[in-house]
Amino acid sequence: MPYGEYFKAASESLIVASKGGSILEVNPKTNDLFGYGEGELIGQPVEVLLPARLHAAHRNHVERFFQTPRTRAMGVGLSLIGRRKDGSEFPVEVSLTYASNTRRGEVVVAALIDITQRLAMEGEARRAEALTSLGTIAAGIAHDLNNPLQIIISRAELMLASSSEAVGSEAQEDLAVIHRNAQRAGRIVEEFLRVSTQQDRALGSIDLNQIINNMLLLVRPQLRQAQIEVQSRLAPNLPVVLGDPTAIERILINLVTNARDSMPSGGKLTIETGDGSLRPGWVHVRVIDTGSGIEPDSLNKVFDLKFTTKREGSGLGLWLSRRIVHEHNGRIDVQSEIGKGTTFTIAIPPIEGSK
Numbered sequence: 001m002p003y004g005e006y007f008k009a010a011s012e013s014l015i016v017a018s019k020g021g022s023i024l025e026v027n028p029k030t031n032d033l034f035g036y037g038e039g040e041l042i043g044q045p046v047e048v049l050l051p052a053r054l055h056a057a058h059r060n061h062v063e064r065f066f067q068t069p070r071t072r073a074m075g076v077g078l079s080l081i082g083r084r085k086d087g088s089e090f091p092v093e094v095s096l097t098y099a100s101n102t103r104r105g106e107v108v109v110a111a112l113i114d115i116t117q118r119l120a121m122e123g124e125a126r127r128a129e130a131l132t133s134l135g136t137i138a139a140g141i142a143h144d145l146n147n148p149l150q151i152i153i154s155r156a157e158l159m160l161a162s163s164s165e166a167v168g169s170e171a172q173e174d175l176a177v178i179h180r181n182a183q184r185a186g187r188i189v190e191e192f193l194r195v196s197t198q199q200d201r202a203l204g205s206i207d208l209n210q211i212i213n214n215m216l217l218l219v220r221p222q223l224r225q226a227q228i229e230v231q232s233r234l235a236p237n238l239p240v241v242l243g244d245p246t247a248i249e250r251i252l253i254n255l256v257t258n259a260r261d262s263m264p265s266g267g268k269l270t271i272e273t274g275d276g277s278l279r280p281g282w283v284h285v286r287v288i289d290t291g292s293g294i295e296p297d298s299l300n301k302v303f304d305l306k307f308t309t310k311r312e313g314s315g316l317g318l319w320l321s322r323r324i325v326h327e328h329n330g331r332i333d334v335q336s337e338i339g340k341g342t343t344f345t346i347a348i349p350p351i352e353g354s355k
Contacts, residue, residue, distance in 0.1 A: 013112040035085040069098035141269030209234040239350035255287040262291025282347040294336035
């Protein structure tokens with residue numbers, strides 16, 4: 001393929017710049033990536049493609065490059081940011097190729113790729129690894145706490161069962177408080193141990209529609225009592241996924257329970273399935289409520305360990321749900337609007353060839 005044809009057809013952004021830093025030529029991909037029309041960038045300084053805060057540093061890089069020119073990756077050890085015509089910024093990886101004795105003198109050819117998606121995937125992988133490590137440590141601590149908690153509960157029950165002569169009324173009230181809170185702590189520990197245990201994972205091909213139907217059989221009476229209308233919109237011929245049906249059901253029950261609690265005066269709960277929502281080709285489950293919604297300041301914290309908006313909440317449910325979704329190589333996302341409701345979306349990759 002002749003150079004001119006390759007230049008135009010290249011999948012990466014290609015920019016030819018002079019030693020003085022002026023843009024001499026760009027390929028169509030560059031115009032698409034940065035939002036410019038054909039010919040708009042020609043003659044402009046390269047810095048037009050960078051945020052203003054990086055202009056001085058970039059000029060220094062260019063000067064040093066032409067002092068000792070060689071083909072090299074400029075992105076190594078540097079945070080490189082591109083700036084589109086509309087002012088939006090995005091991370092880029094850049095490699096530089098030097099050429100001399102051209103009809104335009106000394107030039108540099110920069111090849112750029114947008115690494116937004118790659119960085120997002122790397123960040124997800126790091127978060128998943130951190131969640132797994134933290135979960136293992138926390139599960140061990142929870143296991144160690146369980147025994148002394150059970151002793152406290154048992155002793156408190158024995159003392160409460162004794163006559164008021166042996167235990168004064170004031171002491172009985174204190175014991176009741178101790179017993180009630182020890183039981184609550186015990187429930188938190190049991191919940192954590194039950195949901196976080198990885199060795200119980202029974203992975204297999206699962207039909208999310210079937211899991212949802214089974215789960216709704218369990219929770220429908222509670223939702224009906226809470227005056228919550230339930231609607232399910234399940235996509236036919238949904239691809240199967242590899243996962244633990246028990247763990248997925250627990251996540252869905254947790255999301256439905258949270259939705260119920262956000263609608264104390266009743267409302268509508270919708271559960272739908274489909275594919276291609278968060279990721280093309282992935283299978284998704286969406287839990288939608290018409291509840292009170294989540295405050296914008298809290299929205300990015302809902303999956304944090306110990307974060308809760310409930311007076312008696314443990315702050316474990318959504319944190320553990322996200323961890324389990326990550327174990328299934330999936331994603332969980334939340335959108336909410338105060339007074340209108342909340343939507344949780346779980347996306348999991350299907351088993352290849354299952355559709």
